[in-house]
Amino acid sequence: MGIQFLRGNPQAPKGHAIFIARSRSNSRIVYSTYCLVPPIPMSIAKYLPPLFAAQIPSEELQGAESIAGMPIPPMLEEGMSLEQLEALAERRADDLCDIGSTSSEEVERMQMATMCSQEYAQLYANYISQAEQISRKPAEAAIPEATPIDELDTEELLLQTLSERQKLAEVGKLVGMARYALEGQDKALLQDTQRRIERLARLLPDKYRGSEIVKAATSPTERGAKLAELYLSRAYKLLDEEYAEIPGIENAIRELKE
Template sequence: MTMRFLRGNSQAPKGHAILIARSASDSRVIYSTYCLVPPIPMSLAKYLPPLFAAQIPAEELQDATNLTGMPIPPMLEEAFDLSYLEMLAEHRDDDLCDIGTVNSKDEVSRMQLATTSSHEYGQLYASYFATLGRTPTSAQIREQAPLEEVDAEELLLQTMPDRQKLAELGKLVGTARYAIGGHDTALLQETKRKMERFARLLADKYRGQELVAAATATNEQGAKLAELYLKRAYKLLDEEYADIPGIERAIRELQE
């Protein structure tokens, strides 16, 4: 691959660049991503969701000492016209690099080109950085405390809109009540664990922990309370505040 610098210097990359590619079927259509080289060595495998990590060669993911460029977003997306990107690069002091052409209808190709081009840019930066005489040695890297592993599924859950989190909680309420009715302790505990993950990611105002406690309570009162907590959360989400006092009264009456 030949990366052409439209702005900046390939011999001294800044470590952050706008990468552009033209549609193979229409050169007027521009796709782009933003490439960032992290200043601290890291392994992308610890942070990328499985969908993105699958597009990167395993040896690259395992190399924690490699200053690999990170494409943000991870797929080339249709962009503004070139003049706008040139203006952005100028005002942000970014490198601007032409990485060739891409099949606009092939999402996998757009993802792979973003990844490989970012890796190439990262290698250019690493080569330049090495000339400064400050690149950490492998021994120094190994002496550093390992970064905490991040659950890829947790990252995906964090990006969910609140409405989707509440919808998932609603499904799990049904599963919990089914487990209670069937005296399936293992299923109930697993369902409770999943519910708690969603509840932790919601703002306190939704009272997610109370919802989980009610849904996993073994009495009939728990089922009714869970339904009320879920209804209250949706009212908050939809900003239907006038309906909330009545729901809260019903919750208090069940708890008395």
């Protein structure tokens, strides 16, 4: 499933997030952990005695100064409801991320927390890197002379740096977020998500039918969910030049729209 942002912006992660995952056997059971990406890269081995540092694999030492996410606690734990976690994220201004479903097995919950923390850290690293690149551009080339710096749309600039595949991946995440908002009848989240999908759709070539994806994703009907999935599938087939698969998808779209 990957990370779905229920609160926050995947294009500009804060560096601290509450992760939630549901039990596969009982959807009412919610597991959670807190992911933290230190603002200053550090090497744990630097602070260990030589005897202990020698036990750390060399590949970990080589990448020790890279940005990494740390789940705290290191395993998804049961104990708080979704409503409590949503309120907590709001009060603390944390990102809130749905990372899918898991079992009651401790090893799986630990692995899931670790993997998703690294995925979140990569999103954060991408954001920081892109923001630094934008800030290094000559002022006269980056902004019009009459435009104050605080009026710049940083998110728009970041989105323009993404490849078509990355843009489609973000659209897919936002479609999932829109369906989540519809199911929870969260109007504010739905409006914000629709705005972000529309912004991304405008940056995609017309052949991907971005406006149709937006319309389907925000439709309250089950048919809307299926259409959004089909439109996304069609977009990826176009991107990967798998043209033989497209007629079947087009037929399925027509049947749903009849």
